[in-house]
Amino acid sequence: MNLIFFSIRTKGIHNFARRLATVFTRFGFTERPTRRALRTVVDALQEHQAAPTFFIPAIVLGRHPALLAEIAGYGAEIGIHGYVHNDYRTLSSHEQYVQTEKAIKVFRKTNMAFDGFRNPYLGWTEESLEVFSQLGFTYDSNDAVFHDVVDLNEFSPLLQSGFQKSLKLFQAVSCSTYALRPYFSGKILRIPTSIPDDEMLFDRLRITNAQVGAVWSKVMQRVYDLGGLYTLNLHPERATLCKPALQALLAASRRQALPVWVTSLKDVAAWWKERSQFRWRITPQPANRWLVEAECTSRATVVARNTTVEGSTTTPWFKDDVQVEARTFTIQSTHCPCIGVSPNSPQEIADFLCEQGYPFVRCSLEEAQNYAYYLDMPEGLGVTREEQLQHKSKLVQHIEALDTPFVYFGCWPNGRRAALSISGDIDSVTIQDFFLRIIEVFQSNI
Ligand SMILES: [Zn+2]
Numbered sequence: 464m465n466l467i468f469f470s471i472r473t474k475g476i477h478n479f480a481r482r483l484a485t486v487f488t489r490f491g492f493t494e495r496p497t498r499r500a501l502r503t504v505v506d507a508l509q510e511h512q513a514a515p516t517f518f519i520p521a522i523v524l525g526r527h528p529a530l531l532a533e534i535a536g537y538g539a540e541i542g543i544h545g546y547v548h549n550d551y552r553t554l555s556s557h558e559q560y561v562q563t564e565k566a567i568k569v570f571r572k573t574n575m576a577f578d579g580f581r582n583p584y585l586g587w588t589e590e591s592l593e594v595f596s597q598l599g600f601t602y603d604s605n606d607a608v609f610h611d612v613v614d615l616n617e618f619s620p621l622l623q624s625g626f627q628k629s630l631k632l633f634q635a636v637s638c639s640t641y642a643l644r645p646y647f648s649g650k651i652l653r654i655p656t657s658i659p660d661d662e663m664l665f666d667r668l669r670i671t672n673a674q675v676g677a678v679w680s681k682v683m684q685r686v687y688d689l690g691g692l693y694t695l696n697l698h699p700e701r702a703t704l705c706k707p708a709l710q711a712l713l714a715a716s717r718r719q720a721l722p723v724w725v726t727s728l729k730d731v732a733a734w735w736k737e738r739s740q741f742r743w744r745i746t747p748q749p750a751n752r753w754l755v756e757a758e759c760t761s762r763a764t765v766v767a768r769n770t771t772v773e774g775s776t777t778t779p780w781f782k783d784d785v786q787v788e789a790r791t792f793t794i795q796s797t798h799c800p801c802i803g804v805s806p807n808s809p810q811e812i813a814d815f816l817c818e819q820g821y822p823f824v825r826c827s828l829e830e831a832q833n834y835a836y837y838l839d840m841p842e843g844l845g846v847t848r849e850e851q852l853q854h855k856s857k858l859v860q861h862i863e864a865l866d867t868p869f870v871y872f873g874c875w876p877n878g879r880r881a882a883l884s885i886s887g888d889i890d891s892v893t894i895q896d897f898f899l900r901i902i903e904v905f906q907s908n909i
Contacts, residue, residue: 605653654732786873796868
């Protein structure tokens, strides 16, 4: 699918003409406007001791290696955004492999380190995950979560339909506590990205800077309340335009009662891998007490709920939960502060609870009442992606709402409640790149 066909299909001929006009205002014939835009994002994040993650098609990196090395030198992470800017959903598994391998070669040739992959148009398939895994990527950033924070009824039917087309294109799932958490699919970590992005708000709905800042701040509030990750996709071509909105979002992240971790996607990936090794050991003690041992690193956020903690200092955390400083401590409770899992429930249930940071133990149905929560799911978590997502979201929602004594690992390091990553796809650096895309995508399909 070439760019013109894609743009007309998703934006309509009128919007495509509008888009062409903006190309000449946002890009230049030199690297200057894009350099300024990239620096705008880098500088805004530096004030928060953080760095952005940019994704770039390898062929574009190959034309601008010095600029990207300079931006990486300021601490920005650079990931792969295809070899050319094409939709992997139109490619066979073999073609995806060949093109990804070709992209890696360009990154290696230009000495650009990379950890992650984001598909153009977030156009991933199950085969893509296999390819990323085989080629040694740490994570992908394609799983789109939709935040329903804009009242579409306020917009004309034409603008609404453009917005809906983007939603469909991005294969977005609804927001839930679980959907906002990264998860392993085999060796690949899937890091969710949030929708609407800058393109949907500015170019599809044509809303103003102040409104965009308010929408992003609203998403931040929701992500904070659910304790998840907000990955914003801000295309650098709109970065200068979006600067006030970005600053409003960063200010909203600072306003929260508990700290929000502003960080790059590779650091999220490294953390989630570290956290995946954490384990719980809970042993009964006399007089309704439980010895809790958290096997984890010093960065872990150990949380206790609805109980008195002995042998450690605690600090108030989210809602009524407390953060526990020690890794070994005692709690008072008539119930074991962990989840009981029936012998018939398959291993995937145990693996899932482990990844979510919840303590669990195998036990029989007769012992169910001794635990904070009991799971008997012989049918497992479902077969299709939709079923899995539904079951997992429901499960996390139930567990997060437990009103019995319970302990768990918070999602983010050092007591942070939520995480925020500012990412951006550098689809083109110059006007020439923008028009070369049309030829490149066409050639990659023949
Ligand atoms: Zn792109």
